[in-house]
Amino acid sequence: MTATTAERDAMRRALELATRGPRGVNPQVGAVLLSPDGTVLAEGWHRGAGTPHAEVAALMQLAPGAAHGATAVVTLEPCNHTGRTGPCSEALIAAGVARVVYAIPDPNAVSSGGAERLRTAGVDVVSGVLADEATALLDSWLTVQRLGRPHVTVKWAQSLDGRAAADDGTSQWITGPAARADVHRRRAASDAIVVGTGTVIADDPSLTAREDDGSLSPQQPVPVVLGARGIPADAAVRRHPLPLVQYAGDLHAALDDLRAKGVHRVFVEGGPAVASSFVREGLVDEYLVYVAPVLLGGDRLAVRDVGVSTITGALRLTPERIERLGDDLLIVASPATEGDR
Missing domain, CATH: 3.40.140.10 (Cytidine Deaminase, domain 2)
Known part of the structure; x- marks a missing residue:
């Protein structure tokens, strides 16, 4: 019929x-x-x-x-x-x-x-x-429904040599305005934005999505902080339009709770420890890597231990597309399937 x-x-x-x-x-x-x-x-x-x-x-x-x-x-x-x-x-x-x-x-x-x-x-x-x-x-x-948990995008910005910050810890801004504007558009399309307590203390991010003119976007992601450390009373994230959510337990439990709250899409912004933990747990569905044409050197890597000890154990990714954003590049990738490896 x-x-x-x-x-x-x-x-x-x-x-x-x-x-x-x-x-x-x-x-x-x-x-x-x-x-x-x-x-x-x-x-x-x-x-x-x-x-x-x-x-x-x-x-x-x-x-x-x-x-x-x-x-x-x-x-x-x-x-x-x-x-x-x-x-x-x-x-x-x-x-x-x-x-x-x-x-x-x-x-x-x-x-x-x-x-x-x-x-x-x-x-x-x-x-x-x-x-x-x-x-x-x-x-x-x-x-x-397919994943049994929210969809997880992990994003980081790095120098051409894979660093997320200079030796003194400064990281604002590795990428340029076009890349940052792209991040805000993606934040607005997400239900929750996730960082660690280390990022909150070091960078004091607001975790809001903003328009090109600096105003707040109509759609805002729920601010989520991972870690047991206390968040300062005057932290910018506490002025977010939506209530702050904090988890000190494991990532699977956090995602389960976010799903129960109606969160479908999670945008993980880091820092390196949080991003690496999602990778290590196999909880990443999409990678967004913003690469700036600068060299920083030093030890402040964008990604830390992801559970790989030998080249045969490398976590292979499938590149979906590469975009130019001003002087920066955005690499969009997904975990490789068995047939891609």
Whole structure:
């Protein structure tokens, strides 16, 4: 079975509705209910954890029995489990919906299976409608489902000879304005920014995302500091628009907690000890290395011990692209897969 023109139009509308919901632990989902002749009966979207799912939110707009024979157009496969709310598959069946059209399957093993439940009940089911658009909308949420943790980008800036600072510890600024502006754009696209207590004490960063004119970006990452040392009361990070989060435990536990808080994308800025710890634990999904055409020498390396003792144990990366930012270079890389090694 294929989707009708009215159903495809309804899916576009459902994708628009989905963006009204918050991005977090739960996916952004939109739903549109159509009559048998293609008329829009009701619309709904998920408004956050504990609230009715999109399909149920749409059904609630109708009088009892008004959805009988209707088509439900949903951006994500209706769920089939009971959490804070009941299964959407059962709600659609109980409402007498005759057909369900959805964009992408639910990758969560706990909540998936709604399509099969609907088919078993005799409901016509069509999948894959505007799947690319729905995947783009839910990209970060889908990544978290696949990884079981937030997506982690590790960034550092270094001299051409691999140093993060001069011998006296000064590091501002190794790279130029274009590279720094690129970092701020990437901060704004992240949910959390991570540094160690050493960086907070040495550099006193604000950990904010800023526009080219120096003003705060509308979207700000949650400031996260790793380490048990106390953070000074007058530290710039304490003036961040969002509350500071600090972890003294292991990285896996920190990422688990951030995921529970609805964080999808983590931007690790260091310093070298923190960056190296993420690499060593195998928790890096993307590397951003900003390279400035300067030589510093000395011992202040951008990356420290990553668990490699011999050349055969080198952590191989796959270069994704290289960009020129003013006089600097940005190397974007990802961990090499078995086939790349």
